[in-house]
Each structure stands twice: as structure tokens, then as C-alpha cells.
Amino acid sequence: MSAICPDCKTPPDNHQEWLCFCGESFNHFNNIGKCLHCGYIHEFTECQQPGCKSITLHLNWYPPVTENVMNLKSELNLISYLEKASLSKNPIRRLDVE
Ligand SMILES: [Zn+2]
Ligand SMILES: [Zn+2]
Numbered sequence: 001m002s003a004i005c006p007d008c009k010t011p012p013d014n015h016q017e018w019l020c021f022c023g024e025s026f027n028h029f030n031n032i033g034k035c036l037h038c039g040y041i042h043e044f045t046e047c048q049q050p051g052c053k054s055i056t057l058h059l060n061w062y063p064p065v066t067e068n069v070m071n072l073k074s075e076l077n078l079i080s081y082l083e084k085a086s087l088s089k090n091p092i093r094r095l096d097v098e
Contacts, residue, residue: 003029003061005047007054012061016048033058 004011017025024037033042045058 004063005049005052005054006056006060006063008047008049008052010047010049010052012045012048018042018045028058029061 002011012027012029014027014029016027018028019025020035020038020040020042022035022038022040024035026035026037028042028045033045034040035042043058044055045061047054047056
């Protein structure tokens with residue numbers, strides 16, 4: 001899974017580690033933010049790029065995930081639109097009036 005910082009768009013370094021509350025340091029991107037030592041799931045990840053240091057939702061670091069959710073949402077909207085459109089069609093055609 002390729003991750004990039006949502007702010008500066010820099011991919012995290014494989015050697016970067018974040019300190020957990022339990023004192024253990026680990027790479028958030030190895031296990032989607034879950035500390036294997038204490039099991040705590042880190043919802044936020046700080047960008048370690050000098051000059052960025054942005055703290056953002058860990059899941060926002062995976063743009064394909066966000067894109068997939070967006071695609072899914074627009075698909076769902078389309079489906080409900082089509083359903084509504086077919087429901088609103090008047091089954092009784094009044095072609096023979098006149
Ligand atoms: Zn950044
Ligand atoms: Zn921990």
C-alpha cells in the first residue's frame with residue numbers, strides 16, 4: 001500500500017518510527033497504525049518531513065482508499081438516482097388520450 005502525507009504529499013520513509021504511549025517505537029505504516037507491543041491503534045500520524053510536521057488521520061495517508069470510498073459513494077448516488085428515476089416513471093401511459 002503506497003502512503004503519502006495528505007499535506008505535503010511526501011511518502012513516509014521506511015525507517016521512520018513513531019513513539020507509542022507504551023514507550024515502544026514503531027513504523028505506523030507497517031500495521032496501519034497499530035502498535036504490536038500494546039495493541040493501541042494510532043488514529044493520527046505525524047508527518048516527519050522537516051517543514052511539514054502535519055498531524056493527520058492515519059487513513060488519510062492512503063489516497064487509493066479515499067478514492068475508492070469516493071468512487072463507491074458516487075456509484076451509490078448513481079444507483080439511488082436510477083432507482084428513483086425508474087420509480088417516478090408513470091407506468092400508465094396516456095398515449096391513447098386525444
Ligand atoms: Zn507532510
Ligand atoms: Zn504501544
